[in-house]
Amino acid sequence: MNLLRQTLAICAMNFRNLKTRFWPSMVIVAGLGATIGVLLSMMSVTQGIRQVYINSGDQMRSIVVSANADGEGESAITRAEAALIVDAPGIARGPDGKPLADRGLNMGIPVLRKDGSKGYTTMRGYGPMAQKVRPEFHIVAGRMFHFGQREMVAGEGARFLFQNMNIGDDVILPGGPWKIVGIFRAGDITDGQVIGDTETMLTALHRNAYNSILVRLASYNSLDTLKRALTTNPALSVKVERHSDWYNRAAGNNSNFLARLAYAIGAVMAIGALFGCLNTMYSAVGARGREIATLRALGFSAIPVMVSVILEALVLAVGGALIGAGAAWLLYDGKQDFFGTNVFHLTVPPVLVGIGVIWAIVVALLGGLPPSIRAARRPVVDALRAT
Amino acid sequence: MKFLPLIWAAIMRKPVRTGLTLLSVMIAFTLFGITIGMNATFDKVAAGAHDDRIFTNQRFFGTGMPLAQVGQTARIPGIAQVAYLDVLAGYHEIERNRAFALMTSDNYGKMYPDWPITPAQWDMLHKVRDGVLVSRIQAEHWHIKPGDIFTIASTQDKRADGKAWNLKVLAVVPDVAYMTGGFMLGNYEYFNKAQPLGKQDKIGQIVTQVSDPSQTAAIAQQIDTHFANSAIATLSTTEKAALDISNSGLDLAALDRKIALAGMFMVLFLTANGIAQSVRERLAEFATLKTIGFTDKAVVLLVFLEAALPCLLGALLGVGLAAFLSGQLPRLFPPGQGTPPLPTMTAMVFVWAAVCAGAVALISAALPALRLKRMDIATALSGRAT
Numbered sequence: 001m002n003l004l005r006q007t008l009a010i011c012a013m014n015f016r017n018l019k020t021r022f023w024p025s026m027v028i029v030a031g032l033g034a035t036i037g038v039l040l041s042m043m044s045v046t047q048g049i050r051q052v053y054i055n056s057g058d059q060m061r062s063i064v065v066s067a068n069a070d071g072e073g074e075s076a077i078t079r080a081e082a083a084l085i086v087d088a089p090g091i092a093r094g095p096d097g098k099p100l101a102d103r104g105l106n107m108g109i110p111v112l113r114k115d116g117s118k119g120y121t122t123m124r125g126y127g128p129m130a131q132k133v134r135p136e137f138h139i140v141a142g143r144m145f146h147f148g149q150r151e152m153v154a155g156e157g158a159r160f161l162f163q164n165m166n167i168g169d170d171v172i173l174p175g176g177p178w179k180i181v182g183i184f185r186a187g188d189i190t191d192g193q194v195i196g197d198t199e200t201m202l203t204a205l206h207r208n209a210y211n212s213i214l215v216r217l218a219s220y221n222s223l224d225t226l227k228r229a230l231t232t233n234p235a236l237s238v239k240v241e242r243h244s245d246w247y248n249r250a251a252g253n254n255s256n257f258l259a260r261l262a263y264a265i266g267a268v269m270a271i272g273a274l275f276g277c278l279n280t281m282y283s284a285v286g287a288r289g290r291e292i293a294t295l296r297a298l299g300f301s302a303i304p305v306m307v308s309v310i311l312e313a314l315v316l317a318v319g320g321a322l323i324g325a326g327a328a329w330l331l332y333d334g335k336q337d338f339f340g341t342n343v344f345h346l347t348v349p350p351v352l353v354g355i356g357v358i359w360a361i362v363v364a365l366l367g368g369l370p371p372s373i374r375a376a377r378r379p380v381v382d383a384l385r386a387t
Numbered sequence: 388m389k390f391l392p393l394i395w396a397a398i399m400r401k402p403v404r405t406g407l408t409l410l411s412v413m414i415a416f417t418l419f420g421i422t423i424g425m426n427a428t429f430d431k432v433a434a435g436a437h438d439d440r441i442f443t444n445q446r447f448f449g450t451g452m453p454l455a456q457v458g459q460t461a462r463i464p465g466i467a468q469v470a471y472l473d474v475l476a477g478y479h480e481i482e483r484n485r486a487f488a489l490m491t492s493d494n495y496g497k498m499y500p501d502w503p504i505t506p507a508q509w510d511m512l513h514k515v516r517d518g519v520l521v522s523r524i525q526a527e528h529w530h531i532k533p534g535d536i537f538t539i540a541s542t543q544d545k546r547a548d549g550k551a552w553n554l555k556v557l558a559v560v561p562d563v564a565y566m567t568g569g570f571m572l573g574n575y576e577y578f579n580k581a582q583p584l585g586k587q588d589k590i591g592q593i594v595t596q597v598s599d600p601s602q603t604a605a606i607a608q609q610i611d612t613h614f615a616n617s618a619i620a621t622l623s624t625t626e627k628a629a630l631d632i633s634n635s636g637l638d639l640a641a642l643d644r645k646i647a648l649a650g651m652f653m654v655l656f657l658t659a660n661g662i663a664q665s666v667r668e669r670l671a672e673f674a675t676l677k678t679i680g681f682t683d684k685a686v687v688l689l690v691f692l693e694a695a696l697p698c699l700l701g702a703l704l705g706v707g708l709a710a711f712l713s714g715q716l717p718r719l720f721p722p723g724q725g726t727p728p729l730p731t732m733t734a735m736v737f738v739w740a741a742v743c744a745g746a747v748a749l750i751s752a753a754l755p756a757l758r759l760k761r762m763d764i765a766t767a768l769s770g771r772a773t
């Protein structure tokens with residue numbers, strides 16, 4: 001209890017005279033601000049990509065692809081296989097008794113970004129059941145494409161980032177232009193893509209296989225039923241995966257490398273900030289040598305002195321981290337951007353800010369501890385005599 | 388020269404502070420070296436791009452372009468020569484070990500005289516049908532040497548007899564800057580004829596060289612127009628545009644500059660505070676110097692050099708460390724999945740680091756120097772100045 005009171009007294013004293021050490025203190029604030037600002041700015045990209053993929057999955061859906069395919073693009077499902085798949089048990093059925101299963105097409109098409117650079121986005125084919133399987137998909141402008149016609153709808157993100165993606169514009173496919181007749185929003189990865197009618201697209205592309213079948217499950221547990229039915233059928237060679245698992249994996253594949261890069265750069269900067277913190281705290285302790293010695297002579301014990309030094313480093317570091325996090329949030333949160341073919345919103349969610357604060361705490365503890373030990377162990381008499 | 392002992396004494400007055408400042412500056416410049424070095428690599432790759440070559444791929448993902456499109460491309464006016472390749476993509480031993488080889492046409496060497504591959508090596512590749520030339524990065528990763536057999540199993544590029552591809556390593560060749568994961572070059576003829584009949588005569592990419600480099604973009608357009616209504620429409624890009632980082636989806640160069648800038652910001656506060664503190668503590672000393680005849684200019688120079696020395700040294704050490712780390716980076720990434728471009732420490736990186744270090748020192752020294760210039764010598768000598 002006495003220790004606590006002593007600690008409080010010393011800390012209060014330190015913080016009251018912090019303004020006399022304003023600029024040295026700013027070294028810690030600026031160091032951590034820059035570190036966490038950079039870390040969170042980079043993480044806003046990985047977080048945005050993760051989020052858009054995670055939003056794309058649905059626990060109540062399952063995707064069926066070729067047995068050896070890692071992605072939809074590598075998968076091919078023939079019409080005959082598709083007919084077997086959609087009739088399998090475990091798939092939810094509509095009021096008319098038809099299975100809620102959608103034969104999908106997935107393929108890259110070249111686009112021109114608004115900044116003039118060339119890139120790719122994904123073009124998808126949806127069948128008549130698509131909107132029942134994907135209730136999150138809805139038209140926000142114009143209308144839905146008509147099945148059997150050379151029409152497409154473009155995602156909001158695609159319209160925002162790419163040229164020629166407004167209603168009335170043409171998308172060029174082999175065999176001629178397809179008119180964009182509407183803009184849709186689904187809140188997931190498809191928002192950066194364009195969608196047309198699967199069967200009409202197959203004809204135009206001279207192809208005869210779908211890429212994947214997306215089905216709505218009858219219940220959460222019917223995935224097992226479906227999986228058993230499809231993987232034991234000798235006429236099929238397919239892989240069945242819960243749609244949310246499929247996209248969680250994609251989220252990792254697409255963001256892990258970037259996350260590692262962000263952490264590596266953040267770590268390098270944090271080491272730089274750590275040396276800055278050590279420097280500041282050593283000189284703070286040095287400047288207050290006599291003050292600390294006086295306290296010790298009055299009977300204050302070593303631990304409150306140590307705690308007060310570390311606490312000061314902590315407050316400054318966390319303050320810096322919050323400033324850096326705030327800057328990253330102001331600059332990037334909610335901004336729509338792209339990486340490769342992914343269109344997504346950059347995000348700085350509270351959990352990232354939390355990570356930033358934890359980094360700052362680690363840096364402050366490492367940077368405050370050695371100076372605090374020096375402060376506590378310095379012989380009182382020497383310190384009192386020192387000029 | 389007479390200043391040196393003075394500056395040295397000032398710097399070594401607080402060795403802990405100087406050491407920590409130096410370390411912090413060094414770390415910031417390591418980051419600077421890696422990011423700006425990365426940009427130097429982008430520039431080098433872009434500068435190394437030949438302006439007379441065009442890459443033609445199929446516009447829509449599919450099973451490949453027919454070999455016949457090579458001949459048709461060659462007949463478009465203004466084209467000097469046409470080469471082509473297909474990619475053998477698969478894995479080595481276990482599926483996680485993605486491996487690929489570029490199976491090239493016989494004239495590929497003539498198309499790329501700028502690659503570090505000798506005509507004799509290209510000849511060897513034509514003669515030994517199942518041979519491959521392996522770049523250093525890949526050779527190091529897979530631990531292979533000339534004479535070894537490297538096996539690639541593939542689900543999409545199957546041999547007609549169902550076996551895996553056993554490729555003879557003919558030689559290990561230097562790397563090409565833009566293929567950051569390294570490469571393997573094989574023989575297209577062999578690859579083509581070993582596949583089942585239905586899969587034969589398909590290619591992945593056509594490379595075209597034009598006779599007049601000023602016409603490259605126009606001819607790229609012409610190639611696409613020519614194939615626009617064929618079964619396999621094409622998408623042609625000039626080598627210049629293909630190797631320009633700003634087309635890659637994320638402006639990495641701008642990102643790199645921002646990170647480097649953040650590092651400099653951090654160092655600026657540190658250095659500025661360090662020098663301000665050092666000057667504050669030694670006001671009386673500076674007053675003495677002025678009293679014994681040092682001019683304002685000389686004192687300002689002293690302060691600037693005291694700030695600049697650790698900055699420049701830290702910059703040098705930091706960029707040096709970045710160079711060392713860049714050399715270690717390739718080991719961290721599996722090949723075949725694309726590695727990021729690795730930083731190169733060109734002379735420009737060192738020059739920029741020095742310029743930035745100088746600027747940080749200059750800004751840091753400005754306020755303390757001003758203070759010394761305006762200082763009242765008598766007050767300072769008496770120790771009453773703060």
